[in-house]
Amino acid sequence: MDLFQIDFGGQASKKVLGIDLGTTNSLVAFMDLTGPVVIPDPAGRNMVPSIVSLSDDGHSYIVGDEARARLITRPDHSVYSVKRLMGRGAADIAGEIKLFPFKIAEGSESVLRLRMGDRTLTPPEVSAQVLRRLKANAESYLGEPVSQAVITVPAYFNDAQRQATKDAGRIAGLEVLRLVNEPTAASLAYGLDKRNEGVIAVYDLGGGTFDISILRLHEGIFEVLATNGDTHLGGDDIDNRLLAIAIEDASSEWGRDISTIGEAVQTFRQAVIAAKEALSFAPEASIEVSYGGKTYQRSITRNHFESLIKDIVDRTLAPCRQALRDSGLGPDQIDEVVLVGGSTRIPLVRLAVRNLFKAEPHTDLNPDEVVALGAAVQAAILSGEVQDQLLLDVTPLSLGIETMGGVVTKLIHRNSTIPASASEVFTTSVDGQKHVLIHVLQGERELVKDCRSLARFDLKDIDPLPAGMTRIEVRFLIDANGILAVSARDVRTGKEQSVEVKPSYGLTDEQVDAMVKESFDKAEEDFRARQVREAQVEADTILSAVEKAKANDAWLLLADEERATVDLAVNQLLAVYHSDNHRLILDHIARLDEATVRLAETMMNTAVQDALKGTKI
Amino acid sequence: MSHSKEEHHCWNCGEHSASERAARSLFCQFCNTLQAPSPDYYRFFSLPKTLAIDDEALQQTFYQMSRLLHPDRYGRRHERERNYSLEATAILNDGYRVLKDPVRRAEYVLRENGFQVGEQRSNEVPPELLEEVFELNMMLDELKAGDDDVIPQLDEARDRFLAMLDSIDTELDEEFRSHDAADDDGARMASLTAIRGILHRRRYIRNLIDEVDRQLTSRNA
Known part of the structure; x- marks a missing residue:
């Protein structure tokens, strides 16, 4: 065994990477002697677009910038924004899949299967391709092999989404030492050079997800007081607003419906993204597309843009208020606000944040890079390089079990500091019963049908005794990654009880x-x-x-x-x-x-x- | 609670110690590795079994122990020590959540002493509240029937209940102190019985306030 192998030193310490696996872009960073640094690819680019495309000969995957053009030329071989699909089933995404040009394969109830050329891939496998690219970039930059990483996830990710991210790491050949919540990682990157005390709010609006976290900083301890969010709200939604208008416009101008042509939609998507980005700096921008020998041009003012996206920006405010309530603090008790994610460059977003928290938000660090930098800090904490900082994070969603009448009994409440645990004693209800099935859910609602099914745990091989004689204590433990583990023990005999896990969404270990x-x-x-x-x-x-x-x-x-x-x-x-x-x-x-x-x-x-x-x- | 004679026996270096202090420590006094943690919150936080607790000191202990026990600190240690770190930190966090909240803290001590608490959502009205509750239910019925004129009265009732909650908390504080001062088990158990009664009343009033809030919110929506 690897007993204290590291403590004895000798060989060079193994580097742990910090990875921001984003909806739109992904980054890898590590802790240099001077602090966290983003590792560029061999061409000097810090961001790897989270786009994966299967090569024409079907032998290899093209990742990042090189795959972007293939979204247009080979849409049936290419996938983007796959983070939105992590840990979800076909029924979950029925509503939004219309906006994605992906083809969903058979057997996607509990895990989505995407068609790419003649291959079928699950979202973790697609993400693994992005991770593999980041790993290769890091290895060529550092000149040594790396096998361990910290990967960030949206704070509001549920158990299945976290597990899927961990699976992606494993498939990419990385040992995932820790999943860190993105806003918390960002606060680590900020806290490092500021050494501030007090309460900060991190507002993180990325490509596909929104998170808000309230933290107390005290002598190097980053204690999350509350977190909230929406795992399906981000820049993609803003793009889709502009896209819908431009496509409809062009369709009527050109006299044919282009909304069903994958290539056309991708061409327009890239054009509206360019216009959206320009509108953060100019009062007016132009959407320009040439496709199939035709050109389309329309200008859009910032005012019009803001009226289009106002409700999207407003949707971020309810989670902010809830997080404030849960932390027991008022907006005036927030000392500082930190902005994370590319979408926070939009002036309307900044205005909304300023109005809510009555504070001028911080933007000293590049909002695209701050999460990766924070992940590198956490990586250094885990490797022991950084010792004076510690992150105390929380679970974003309450954990409960199904009880009589389809009601959820909560065992671990949201915003509990993790690791957290709860125990519950179950008894048999029928003579000779050999199984007890426990349905575990995540969510805040009262009824099973309104919560997210996490897994069914089957307590097996129970000694057949008269009803009520067997008492089994089941322990639910949420680890520092926010992932649940369940163990059970027969109260009478003290014997470990075997538990079979049937995840509702996601892949089995096998x-x-x-x-x-x-x-x-x-x-x-x-x-x-x-x-x-x-x-x-x-x-x-x-x-x-x-x-x-x-x-x-x-x-x-x-x-x-x-x-x-x-x-x-x-x-x-x-x-x-x-x-x-x-x-x-x-x-x-x-x-x-x-x-x-x-x-x-x-x-x-x-x-x-x-x-x-x-x-x- | 009586403790049987405990011994420290380190899983890592194998050293023994018969001293109670060594047995209660989270770390082996010989090799400094983390030991299997105790699930008793008071013992875990090295606190005397009192119901009144210094919040500030508790928070400091929590931060200090987090630094010592958190899994982040054990990333490159032996698997068994890593598991103990996870276990210990879960107990630390669970315990801090319970101990920092007077109501949950009291419920914990009651349960440890064999009292049944919390589980049953008792509908039994505390006798001294009978009249108030009767009136309140009438008002809520009128509100449901569409009579908005009762809203100011409901608001008044809500304020009254909130004031009751305040005085209950004061009462609870006093009973905590008498529990802590009890010099024999009989007095202590009598105090705990009284506390259970206060908590029951408190929960009942809390539920009433929540119900009024729900009705008023749905009325406004």
């Missing part, structure tokens, strides 16, 4: 294991395919060179057996050309190379002689 294995196999397969392809390219080069040489006079100067050796080598190479063994191909390339040494020499000599002949001395 499924994730299979994906981890498959991703290694696939990586292996992809790698082998590439090696074969490279060998074939090399073979093409030498074969065409030999073909050309045979037209040269030198070919005729060779002895018969020399020509036969070359022909034999060519035929042998052609025979193995289509094998899947790159070594075999390379071997025969080497043999042909050797067989043509005489030919090459002869060619060289005749060339020299020709040159001499042609030169007038």
Whole structure:
């Protein structure tokens, strides 16, 4: 075992990455000697767009900026904003899937399956491709392999969404040491150089999610008092407002419905995003699209834009008020407000925040990078590099169990500091009962149908005794990642009781294991395919060179057996050309190379002689 | 509660100690590794079993123990120590939530002493409130029937109940002190019985206020 292996030191300490796995963009950071730093990709870009596209040959994935163009050219092979789909089932997204051009495959009730070309991927597998890219960027930047990371999630993510994020890490070959809530991570990045005491509110409006967290900072302890949010509210919704108008406009102008054409919708989406971003700095902007030989142009004023999105911005205020109530504080008791997420660049958003908290929001750090920087700080806390800071986070949603009449009995209330636990004793109700099924839910409502089903826990192999004789104490433990674990024990015997978990949404451990294995196999397969392809390219080069040489006079100067050796080598190479063994191909390339040494020499000599002949001395 | 003779036996270094102090410590006094935590909140926070608690000191202890026990501090330690850290921090957080709130704290002590509390949502009206509750229910019926004229009266009733809640809290405080001062088990149990009665009344009034709030909100909506 790895008993105290690190404490003894010796080998270089392993770096832990801080990763912001965003709806729109993802970033990776680490703790440098000077503080947290974002790691750029080899081209120097800090942000990797969270876009994944399957290559045309179906062998590899294209991630980030390079995949963006493929949203337009190969929409059926490409996926974006997959974070919105993490930990959800087909029924959950029935309403919003219309706005996504994704194709949902069969069997998506508890886990979505997206069609990408001829492959079917779950959201964690798609996210794993983004993570794998970030990992590779970090490894080439740091010059050493990394295998551990802290990944951020929206504070308001439920258990299934958190588990899905953790699964994505595992599939990407990363040990996820901790999931950290995004607003809390942001506060770590701010707190690091400010050393402030007091109460801060972090308002985080990203591409697809909204979070609000209220924290108390005290001597290096970041204590979350309350958190709230909406996991389906963000910049995407703002884009969709503009998109709907532009598409309708263009459809009537061009006389055909373009809302069902994937390429067109993506082209328009990118154009409205550009206009939206421009409106944060200018009072007027223009939406410009050229598609299918036609052009579309319309200008939009900031006033009009603001009237379009006002209700979206207002939707962030109710969670803010709830968080304030839960923290037992009034708006005037908030000392500072921190803005996180690209959407907080919108002036109307800033105005709303200023009005609510009666404070000028902080924007010193780049709102796109602050979460990744905070994740790097948390990574350094876990690796022991940073010792004077500690994050005390909370669970965003109440945890309860189903009781008689479809009612939820709450066991752990929202905003409880995590790790948190609760115990409940269950008894059998029928003579000889061997199973007890416990339905666990998350949410604030009273009825089962209004809460989010988390899992069913089956207490198995109960000693068959008269009804009520068996008493089983079940312990619900939410860990520091906000993920639930359940254990059970027979009160009478003290014996550990076996529990089978049936998650309502998401993958089972076995499924994730299979994906981890498959991703290694696939990586292996992809790698082998590439090696074969490279060998074939090399073979093409030498074969065409030999073909050309045979037209040269030198070919005729060779002895018969020399020509036969070359022909034999060519035929042998052609025979193995289509094998899947790159070594075999390379071997025969080497043999042909050797067989043509005489030919090459002869060619060289005749060339020299020709040159001499042609030169007038 | 009586404790049987306890011993410290470290899972990591194997050292024994018969001293009570060592047995109660969260860390081994020999090798300083984290030990299996006690689920008793008072014992965990090293507090005497009193019902009156210094909030400020409790918060300081909570922060201090968080620094020592939090799983973030055990990321690269032995798996068993990591599990103890998770367990200990869960108890720390659960315990802090209970101990910092006078009502939950009192309920916890009552339960520890064999009293049944909280679970049953008793509809039994405390006798001294009978008349008030009767009137209140009449007003709520009138409100439901669409008579908005009762709203000012309801507001007055609500204020009265809030004032009652305040005086109950004072009463609770006093009873806490007499519990803490009790010099024998009989006096202590008598005090706890009184506290249970006060908590019952408090819960009843709290529910009434919530009901009035619900009705008034739905009226306004």
